[in-house]
Amino acid sequence: MTRAGFVALIGEPNAGKSTLLNRMVGAKVSIVTHKVQTTRARIRGVAMEGDSQIVFVDTPGLFQPRRRLDRAMVAAAWGGAADADVVVLLIEAHRGVTEGVERILEGLADIGKGRKVALAINKIDRVQSEVLLALTKDMNDRYAFADTFMISAEKGHGVQALREWLAGEVPEGPWLYPEDQIADLPMRMIAAEMTREKLTLRLHQELPYQMTVETESWEERKDGSARVEQIIYVVRDGHKGIVLGHKGETIKAVSKAAREELTEFLGRKVHLFLQVKVRPNWLEEAERYSEMGLDFKDGA
Numbered sequence: 001m002t003r004a005g006f007v008a009l010i011g012e013p014n015a016g017k018s019t020l021l022n023r024m025v026g027a028k029v030s031i032v033t034h035k036v037q038t039t040r041a042r043i044r045g046v047a048m049e050g051d052s053q054i055v056f057v058d059t060p061g062l063f064q065p066r067r068r069l070d071r072a073m074v075a076a077a078w079g080g081a082a083d084a085d086v087v088v089l090l091i092e093a094h095r096g097v098t099e100g101v102e103r104i105l106e107g108l109a110d111i112g113k114g115r116k117v118a119l120a121i122n123k124i125d126r127v128q129s130e131v132l133l134a135l136t137k138d139m140n141d142r143y144a145f146a147d148t149f150m151i152s153a154e155k156g157h158g159v160q161a162l163r164e165w166l167a168g169e170v171p172e173g174p175w176l177y178p179e180d181q182i183a184d185l186p187m188r189m190i191a192a193e194m195t196r197e198k199l200t201l202r203l204h205q206e207l208p209y210q211m212t213v214e215t216e217s218w219e220e221r222k223d224g225s226a227r228v229e230q231i232i233y234v235v236r237d238g239h240k241g242i243v244l245g246h247k248g249e250t251i252k253a254v255s256k257a258a259r260e261e262l263t264e265f266l267g268r269k270v271h272l273f274l275q276v277k278v279r280p281n282w283l284e285e286a287e288r289y290s291e292m293g294l295d296f297k298d299g300a
């Protein structure tokens with residue numbers, strides 16, 4: 001008998017949700033940075049464990065939303081949890097029960113009804129084991145988790161136990177995706193995300209938040225290569241200058257890094273062309289949200 005179901009990964013920004021998704025899937029399908037609010041929409045990655053197909057749903061971090069984009073992201077995250085068969089709450093071992101975690105527990109009182117919620121204490125490589133026992137007790141006193149796992153999404157510790165447990169928890173039924181499919185996200189979006197990751201890693205403070213990347217065209221060429229054009233939208237002239245960098249150095253480095261990653265992902269040659277456009281109002285444009293996989297109305 002086969003099993004298949006959706007497992008939503010939720011938690012505060014930076015908890016390690018995307019890192020865990022990538023490890024479970026065995027490929028990088030969701031971008032990862034050391035900054036908060038990296039993931040903007042729901043990203044599905046597919047993992048097989050025995051006869052079970054586990055469809056992991058990476059979600060944007062849960063935080064107190066202020067702006068339209070924040071609200072749309074947080075709505076997408078809770079929506080992911082509400083649609084899932086099982087929810088995994090990730091918290092950071094070294095940060096413990098933060099105010100943000102407390103607020104998520106309040107939200108779980110509702111979303112957790114009718115589905116199991118597991119706790120994954122992540123980044124255990126950063127703490128002593130005594131801390132973990134106290135944190136496990138504290139969290140389980142606050143919420144009736146189905147089980148608790150201590151993991152390091154980055155190093156891989158404890159991840160297999162979580163995976164095996166989830167394989168037994170997803171409902172019986174036919175697989176939802178072909179066995180060899182690892183992601184459910186259009187290639188043009190994966191490519192845009194790769195560029196956004198490289199930019200985010202190189203830019204500072206608010207700029208990553210105020211920028212978005214879209215794949216404008218994708219052309220398959222006769223020689224087997226792909227020609228990809230992307231637009232980087234920023235809100236101010238000054239930001240354009242920063243993205244370009246001195247003598248275009250920043251954009252050149254970003255383009256090279258993104259092209260290399262995309263080439264490796266596709267296993268064939270890629271020609272990547274990046275263009276920066278100033279669009280002061282993009283954060284209020286419905287089309288930008290649908291390109292990101294978000295619902296514009298959720299941000300209202």
Ligand SMILES: Nc1nc2c(ncn2[C@@H]2O[C@H](COP(=O)(O)OP(=O)(O)OP(=O)(O)O)[C@@H](O)[C@H]2O)c(=O)[nH]1
Nearest residue numbers: 013014015016017018019037038039061152153154
């Ligand atoms: N030390 C340590 N760092 C980790 C671990 N897992 C993830 N990280 C790091 O934590 C940072 C955030 O990881 P992400 O996977 O992007 O976190 P996220 O929860 O998806 O963040 P958002 O998309 O912003 O909500 C990155 O710098 C990761 O390398 C871990 O097990 N140990």
Ligand SMILES: [Mg+2]
Nearest residue numbers: 017018038039
């Ligand atoms: Mg993420």
